[in-house]
Amino acid sequence: MRTFDWELLPHFLAVARAGSLRNAAEMVGASYGTVNRSIQALESSYGVRLFHRSQRGFSLTEFGEALLPMAEEAEQKIFAARKRVEGLDRSEAGKIRFSLTPTLAYDIVAPIVARFSDQFPEIDIEMRLTSEVESITNDKTDISLRAAHEVTEDVVARKLFQLEIGVYASKDYLKQKVPIAGQGGTGLTWIGTPTKGAPESWTQRSPFPSATLRHEVSDGQMRMRLVNLSVGMSHMSTLFEPVFPNLRRVPGTELSPGPWLWLLLHSDLRRTVRVRRFVDFLTEEMRALHKTGKHGPFS
Incomplete structure (x- = not known):
């Protein structure tokens, strides 16, 4: 996984959970265009389509389904790291x-x-x-x-x-x-x-x-x-x-x-x-x- 992929994974998870770019943008506090560019960049990086796009919204392809659990695991590790560091606070x-x-x-x-x-x-x-x-x-x-x-x-x-x-x-x-x-x-x-x-x-x-x-x-x-x-x-x-x-x-x-x-x-x-x-x-x-x-x- 390339270094910049870490910056794009939160947008991937948001779209996977929300089912649309607009709802995902609201979820992560970003613009519609930013989330859209992140998904396109991630798909370009992997060389595969991660989402099916239709009038009903976005749904995961088989490649997106394969990425999802690993992205969620990475998310949990980042959350755990944040909690561990915050837990050392003494002020x-x-x-x-x-x-x-x-x-x-x-x-x-x-x-x-x-x-x-x-x-x-x-x-x-x-x-x-x-x-x-x-x-x-x-x-x-x-x-x-x-x-x-x-x-x-x-x-x-x-x-x-x-x-x-x-x-x-x-x-x-x-x-x-x-x-x-x-x-x-x-x-x-x-x-x-x-x-x-x-x-x-x-x-x-x-x-x-x-x-x-x-x-x-x-x-x-x-x-x-x-x-x-x-x-x-x-x-x-x-x-x-x-x-x-x-x-x-x-x-x-x-x-x-x-x-x-x-x-x-x-x-x-x-x-x-x-x-x-x-x-x-x-x-x-x-x-x-x-x-x-x-x-x-x-x-």
């Missing part, structure tokens, strides 16, 4: 790429990041809000805050605590709506998550099986806001109790165990000072917040 400075869900980001983690920034002004946090599980091993992120029952990836996983889920409503909703509700919660409103077909089983297992499931909201942040605005009741983590004092657990309901909250990071980064400082700080703050929740039903 409280630099950037950390941190991914988490929007539900936890705005009101739970943002104040923690603000306090961390005051204490460690030379460490920058690049936050990526996504509900997708981003890969630690494939260099998509450095640290991930994730709710899951278990973690099977080959990463360093710090188990923070098990989330507890309760039924919540606003103070006004509890004062004005719950006392006049009919049998089984008739007249009350559930705010749930999008479902396929029949209403979710938790509405039937609750003390309010006759309450109406009127709204279905996939985004946890929006669902929490609607509860805070007295639109209805919903299942939420106890983490939000100290953040939103207007919310109270609905009388007659109990807490149920949810998934565990994990902090994940690449094994080569656990020796990096800036990463260790952030992980320790976030762990302490999240556990403290967890202890201040669960103040009980409204009275």
